[in-house]
Amino acid sequence: MSTTRFIARAGVVAVAAGVATLLGSGLASAHVTAKVLGEAAQQGGYSKITFRVPNEDEAAGTVKLEVKMPADTPVTSARTRPMAGWTAQITKVALDKPVKVHGAEIKEAISSVTWTAAAGTRIAPGEFEEFELSVGPLPETDQLVMPAIQTYEGGKVVAWDQPPAEDGAEPEHPAPVIALAPEGEDHHGGSAASVDAQNAASESDDANAAAASGSDDTARWLGGAGLVVGALGLGFGVGATLRARKATSRS
Structure with missing residues (x-):
């Protein structure tokens, strides 16, 4: 040549x-991605998770987001942050085996959290929105995988539900995921009360x-x-x- x-x-x-x-x-x-802004999320602690939802459809807006919590590593409490034009619903499921949280016996865990847009509200094409969720105590696992279901005007549904690949490659429809630091490391997991202060500061x-x-x-x-x-x-x-x-x- x-x-x-x-x-x-x-x-x-x-x-x-x-x-x-x-x-x-x-x-x-x-x-759809999940981020923990500020202090790292710690096993056994409480943290605020921010879900960033971009609208990738050129003709329709996003009107609903459902985030599912893992059943094998349950999260027993969650609080949503008020958002103008959106209503939030937390769904719980009975645990096969009750767990102890701060000395109290908990028989239910969070199954899913759903945000639904009111009439006239949407994430328009070319825009994004952020949904905040305060959760805890976080389970004893290296990462928290939270599949998300994004619904558009007209009924189109996109599932972001594929877990991270073992080789590190990103799947076509990756589920939102956050890393969890082991309990006892120098990351202040905090309590439910301290999370509110952390949310304001962040x-x-x-x-x-x-x-x-x-x-x-x-x-x-x-x-x-x-x-x-x-x-x-x-x-x-x-x-x-x-x-x-x-x-x-x-x-």
């Missing part, structure tokens, strides 16, 4: 890679995180666009070199 042909093929590959990067960054950020963190997310998305798009432009420039340069060589050989 000649040097010029190799350079030309490399330019085409670079353009394709740039387009894939540009499109891939947008798709990767489109699913409001500014939420705003900063949302702004940072927007900046990261912009940076990814600009980076991908820069790669595409650079690759196109390489292609034009190769073309100019080939034309110059042809002109020289003819003369």
